[in-house]
Amino acid sequence: MSNREAKTDVILIGAGIMSATLGTLLKELVPEWNIKVFEKLDKAGEESSNEWNNAGTGHAALCELNYTVEKPDGSVDISKAIKINEQFQVSMQFWSYLVNSKRLQNPQDFIMPLPHMSLVQGDQNVTFLKKRFEAMSNNPLFQGMEFSDVPEKLLEWIPLIMEGRKLDEPIAATKIDSGTDVNFGALTRMLFDHLTSKNVEINYKHSVNDIKRKNDGSWELKVRNLDSSRIESHTAKFVFIGGGGGSLHLLQKSGIPEGKHIGGFPVSGIFMVCNNPDVVAEHHAKVYGKAKVGAPPMSVPHLDTRFIENKKSLLFGPFAGFSPKFLKTGSLLDLVTSVKPNNVLTMLAAGAKEMSLTKYLIQQVMLSKEQRMEELREFIPNAKTEDWDLVVAGQRVQVIKDTEAGGKGTLQFGTEVITAADGSIAALLGASPGASTAVHVMLEVIKKCFPQHTKEWEPKIKEMIPSYGVSLMENPELLQKIHTSTAQTLGFGEKEMVFS
Ligand SMILES: Cc1cc2nc3c(=O)[nH]c(=O)nc-3n(C[C@H](O)[C@H](O)[C@H](O)COP(=O)(O)OP(=O)(O)OC[C@H]3O[C@@H](n4cnc5c(N)ncnc54)[C@H](O)[C@@H]3O)c2cc1C
Numbered sequence: 188m189s190n191r192e193a194k195t196d197v198i199l200i201g202a203g204i205m206s207a208t209l210g211t212l213l214k215e216l217v218p219e220w221n222i223k224v225f226e227k228l229d230k231a232g233e234e235s236s237n238e239w240n241n242a243g244t245g246h247a248a249l250c251e252l253n254y255t256v257e258k259p260d261g262s263v264d265i266s267k268a269i270k271i272n273e274q275f276q277v278s279m280q281f282w283s284y285l286v287n288s289k290r291l292q293n294p295q296d297f298i299m300p301l302p303h304m305s306l307v308q309g310d311q312n313v314t315f316l317k318k319r320f321e322a323m324s325n326n327p328l329f330q331g332m333e334f335s336d337v338p339e340k341l342l343e344w345i346p347l348i349m350e351g352r353k354l355d356e357p358i359a360a361t362k363i364d365s366g367t368d369v370n371f372g373a374l375t376r377m378l379f380d381h382l383t384s385k386n387v388e389i390n391y392k393h394s395v396n397d398i399k400r401k402n403d404g405s406w407e408l409k410v411r412n413l414d415s416s417r418i419e420s421h422t423a424k425f426v427f428i429g430g431g432g433g434s435l436h437l438l439q440k441s442g443i444p445e446g447k448h449i450g451g452f453p454v455s456g457i458f459m460v461c462n463n464p465d466v467v468a469e470h471h472a473k474v475y476g477k478a479k480v481g482a483p484p485m486s487v488p489h490l491d492t493r494f495i496e497n498k499k500s501l502l503f504g505p506f507a508g509f510s511p512k513f514l515k516t517g518s519l520l521d522l523v524t525s526v527k528p529n530n531v532l533t534m535l536a537a538g539a540k541e542m543s544l545t546k547y548l549i550q551q552v553m554l555s556k557e558q559r560m561e562e563l564r565e566f567i568p569n570a571k572t573e574d575w576d577l578v579v580a581g582q583r584v585q586v587i588k589d590t591e592a593g594g595k596g597t598l599q600f601g602t603e604v605i606t607a608a609d610g611s612i613a614a615l616l617g618a619s620p621g622a623s624t625a626v627h628v629m630l631e632v633i634k635k636c637f638p639q640h641t642k643e644w645e646p647k648i649k650e651m652i653p654s655y656g657v658s659l660m661e662n663p664e665l666l667q668k669i670h671t672s673t674a675q676t677l678g679f680g681e682k683e684m685v686f687s
Contacts, residue, residue, distance in 0.1 A: 194405075194421075194422045194423070195221045195222065195223045195421065195422070195423045196220040196221045196222065196423065196424055196425065197210075197213060197220055197221070197222045197223070197423055197424070197425045197426075197427070198222075198223050198224075198225065198406070198408060198421060198423035198425075198426045198427070199222065199223070199224045199225075199426075199427045199429055200224075200225055200395045200408075200426065200427065200428050200429055200430050200433075200434075200437060201224075201225075201226060201234075201428070201429040201430040201431060201433065201434075202224055202226035202228070202230075202231035202232065202233075202375070202379060202389065202391070203231075203232060203234055203235060203236040203375060203429055203431050204232065204236040204371050204374065204375045204378075204622045204625050205427075205429040205431075205615050205622075205625055205628070205629065206224060206427060206429035207231065207232075207236075207374075207375045207378035207379055207382070208281075208378065208625040208626055208629045209427055209429065209629040209632060209633075210222055210224065210378070210379075210382050210387060211285070211290070211378050211381065211382060212281075212626070212629055212630070212633060213633070214382060214385050214387065215647060215651060216633075216640075216644045216647055216648070217640075217644075218385070222382070222387045222388070223387070223388045223389075223390065223421065223423070224379075224382075224387060224388070224389040224390060225390050225393040225394075225395050225408070225410050225421075226389065226390065226391050226392075226393065227392065227393065227394035227395075227413065227433075227516075228391065228392070228516065229391050229392050230376075230391065231375050231376050231379040231389070231391075232371070232372040232373075232374075232375030232376050232379075233372075233516075234431045234432070234514050234515055234516065234581060234582075235431050235432070235515075235581035235582070235583070235618060235621075235622075236371045236372055236375045236431075236622060237371075237372040237581070238370045238371065238372035238373065238493075238495050239372075239458075239495070239578055239580065240372075240456075240515065240580045240581030241371060241456075241580065241581055241621065241622065242458075242473075242489065242491055242502065242504075242505065242580075243368050243369050243370060243371065243491065243493050243495075244303075244366075244367075244368070244369070244473055244489075244491065244623070245275060245278075245279075245298070245366065245367030245368065245369045245623050246271055246275060246620040246621065246623035246624065247271065247272045247275035247276075247303075247365075247366065247367070247623070248267070248268035248269070248271040248272045248275075249272070249303035249329065249332070249363045249365070249366045250303035250304055250305045250361070250363070250366065250473060250474070250475040250489075251268075251305075251475055251487065252305050252307075252316075252319075252475060252476075252477055252478075252487065253478060253484040253487055254267045254268040254271055255267070255268050255319050255322075255323070257315055257318075261318070262318070262322070263315070263318045263319045263322045265319070265322050265323055265326065268323065268329075269326065269328060269660055271620050271623075271624065272328045272329070273328070273654075273658065273659055273660065274620070274623075274624040274627035274628075275620075275623050275624065276328075276654060276659055276666075276669060277624075277626050277627045277630070277652055277654065277655070278623060278624065278625060278626040278627065279669075279673045279677070280626075280651070280652045280653060280654060280669060280673060281626040281651055281652055282294070282297075282298065282374075282626075282673075282677065283672065283673040283676040283677060284650075284651040284652070285378075285381075286676050286677065287676055290381050291377050291378075291381065292377075294676070294677040294678050295494075295678050296370070296373050296377070297369060297370045297371075297373040297374040297377060298367055298368070298369050298370070298374075298677055299367065299368045299494045300364070300365070300366070300367060300674075300679040301366050301367055301368045301471070301472060301473055301492055301494075302344075302362050302363065302364050302366055302471065302472040302473070303362075303363050303365075303366025303472070303473050303475075304344065304345065304360050304361060304362045304363075304472050304473065304474045304475070305319075305360060305361045305474075305475050305476075306345070306348065306358070306359075306360045306474050306475070306476055306566075307358070307359060307360075307476065307477055308356055308357065308358045309356050309357065310356070310357055312359075312477060313336055313357045313358070313359040316334070316359050316360075316361060317334060317336075317359065319361075320332060320334040320361050323361075326660060327659070327660055327663040327666055328659065328660050328666070329363065331363050331364060331365055332361055332362070332363040333361065333362045333363070334359065334360075334361050335359065335360060335362075336357060336358065336359035338354055338358065341358065341359075341360055344360065344362055344472070345360070345470070345472060345474060346469055346470075347466065347469040347470040347490075347567055348470075348474065348490065348566055348567060348568075350568070350569060351568040351569040352568045353568075360474075362472070365670070366472075366473060368473065368491070368492065368493055368494050369622070369623065370494065370495060371622040390410075390412075392412065392413040392414055393410050393411065393412055393413065393419075394410065394411045394413060395408050395409070395410050395430075395437060396409045396410065396411050396418070397409040397440050398426065398428075398437060398440045398441045398612075399440075399441075399442075400441070400442070400611075401422065404424075404609065404611060405422050405423060405424050405611070406422065406423055406424075406425075406426045406441070406611065406612060407420060407421070407422050408420070408421045408422070408423070408426070424611065425610075425611055425612070425636060425637075426441075426611070426612045426613075427612075427613050427614075427615075427632065428441075428612070428613065428614035428615070429615055430514075430614075431514060431581075431582075431584075431618075432451075432453065432512075432513035432514040432517060432521070432582045432583075432584040433513060433514050433517065434584075434614045434615060434616055435449070435450075435451040435513065435525055435584060435614075435616060436513070436521070436524065436525060437614065438605060438614040438616070439525070439527060441607075441612055441614075443605075443607045443608075443612060445605050445606065445607060445608070446605055446614065447529040447530065448529055448530050448533050448588060448589055449530060449533070449586060449587070449588050449603075449605070449616070450525060450526070450530045450533050450534040450537065450586075450587035450588070450596075451513060451522075451525055451584040451585065451586060451587065451616070452522075452537065452541075452584065452585045452587055452598060453509070453510060453511065453512060453513050453521070453522060453582050453583070453584050453585075454483065454485065454507050454508070454509070454548065454582070454583050454584075454585060455507070455508040455509065455510045455512075455515075455579070455580070455581075455582050455583075456485075456504065456505035456506070456507065456508065456579075456580035456581060456582075456583070457504060457505060457506040457507075457508055457559075457577055457578070457579055457580060458502045458503065458504035458505055458506075458577070458578050458580050459502070459503045459504055459506075459559060459560075459563055459575045459576065459577055459578075460500060460501070460502050460503075460575065460576050460577075460578050461500065461501035461502075461503075461574055461575055462574060462575070462576055463571075463574040466501065466567075466570075466574055467492075467499055467500060467501045468499070470490065470492055470501055471492050472490075472492060473489060473490075473491045473492065474489060474490045474491075474566070475487055475488075475489040476488045476489065476565075476566070482507070482547055483507065483544055483547070483585075483600065484600050484619070485505070485507070485583060485600065485618075485619060486505060486506070486507045486547075486551075488503070488504070488562065488565075488566065489503070489504075490502075490503050490566045490567070491503075502578075503563050503566060503567075503575070504580070505580055506551050506554060506559060506562075507547070507548055507551045508548065508551055508552050509548040509549070509551075509552055510582065511523065512582055513525070513582060513584050514582055515579070515581055515582055517582065530587075532595065532596075533587055533588060533589055533595060533596045534587060534596065535596065536589075536594070536595035536596025537587040537596030537597070537598055538596070539596070540596055540597070540598075541598055544598070556572065556577065557572065559577070560572050560575065563575065583617075583618040583619070584616070584617070584618070585598055585599060585600060585617065585618075586598075586599040586601075586603050586616045586617045587599070588603075599617060600617070600619050601617055601619055601620075602615065602616070602617040602618065602619060602620070602621070602624070602628055603615070603616045603617050604616075604628060604631055604632055604635065606632070606635045606636055610635060610636035610637065610638065611636070613632045613635065613636050615628065615632075626652070630648070630652075630655070653665065653668075653669060654666075654669060
């Protein structure tokens with residue numbers, strides 16, 4: 188029985204980085220709007236946004252080789268890298284605005300400068316990396332990137348990776364000092380603290396069970412209070428489904444036609460974390476390698492310095508895994524119950540198409556700790572088994588949909604915003620590039636769902652994000668200005684952000 192009836196302007200489902208970002212943007216744009224949040228766990232940022240559940244890479248395409256593709260003519264296409272870098276600059280500007288305006292304190296609690304590197308071995312890969320470097324280093328967005336195939340130089344950059352390495356084939360790396368490690372869990376919690384101070388009502392231990400459109404076009408949510416087991420009813424003019432892996436089921440419950448013919452496939456992540464402070468102290472970078480043949484793009488191996496709770500740590504991974512759960516705290520029935528009459532053919536087509544992914548995931552699940560150590564030793568030749576422990580990271584639910592290019596049941600590795608035609612409800616599906624581009628993605632939600640306000644809100648958006656609507660690549664002066672001011676505000680040393 189309902190024991191609480193309430194009407195509000197906006198309801199955000201889920202207390203992850205996406206809802207935190209959208210709530211914060213909306214509070215800046217229309218402070219008078221009433222916002223409520225429902226989160227089934229007892230804290231914010233406990234699922235994928237938690238610092239131990241993701242890699243904390245500020246994805247700006249500085250090191251991820253899967254964002255640049257070699258074309259048949261041998262040239263390297265960097266257009267995706269440009270797009271992602273521009274999107275990350277949007278996040279950096281918004282975070283700086285929040286620090287400058289005292290909405291957030293102590294930026295070092297959520298963001299730290301850290302070199303981003305790509306590392307490859309073998310003739311073909313070294314040639315690719317060099318061509319990629321040449322294409323990127325001419326672009327203002329990637330200025331400051333260095334390339335080296337000289338082992339002595341690499342030893343200086345990454346001693347832990349180079350010590351004890353057999354140099355029986357060419358090796359090369361690129362390095363750029365303007366990379367970041369972002370603690371998305373801390374940032375999510377800080378944003379929700381700020382929202383609480385602005386009278387946003389955050390209801391923890393409240394699970395949204397159903398969403399239905401009412402005759403007046405608003406949305407009615409059935410929410411279970413997990414303490415009392417009572418079902419509450421809440422109504423809003425606009426609903427954002429920011430449930431991470433839980434979003435697909437909620438989107439299906441809304442019944443909007445835009446949510447049909449879409450499926451989800453969960454891929455879990457496992458990291459190895461170093462427990463030896465001497466080893467941790469020897470490394471200072473995020474070093475991304477190349478994905479193994481058949482591996483999905485999110486399983487690119489990387490060795491990352493992390494800054495969590497004022498402590499430096501070292502993470503390696505992710506190893507992929509399979510669990511039918513859509514959230515780490517989800518149900519074993521999540522995958523099965525996501526199959527509906529309208530998406531069953533899409534799901535079956537994906538199953539038939541993605542046999543190699545299934546095989547890869549099964550192999551990954553079967554790996555013993557020693558086999559994982561062997562993969563780690565491709566990065567750290569002298570790695571000792573006793574120095575490393577396994578940690579289970581978050582679940583990513585990859586979107587499956589029918590596309591013109593890929594046909595029925597095509598697996599998507601990006602992020603998808605699904606909105607109702609009238610803009611009254613939006614859901615975020617998929618997880619890549621993920622939290623790093625949260626501000627860009629939530630601005631897209633705002634643009635699609637509130638077209639009637641965009642003109643009125645634009646000056647404030649530009650105050651918060653000076654590059655809004657502008658290509659930074661084509662405006663190097665603005666880019667330089669933004670780099671300098673965000674570096675200062677976010678507390679990065681001058682050295683890290685100076686252009687060559
Ligand atoms: C292994 C791994 C590595 C990653 N690495 C990176 C990285 O290096 N850089 C990067 O930028 N991104 C990375 N990501 C992606 C990033 O973590 C996600 O894109 C981001 O955290 C998603 O945020 P969210 O708010 O959508 O979801 P979440 O943080 O998962 O939050 C969703 C919330 O909704 C709640 N919820 C769900 N269903 C309901 C319901 N019915 N009722 C109430 N509450 C509900 C959940 O409990 C949860 O708290 C990584 C992800 C994984 C899994």
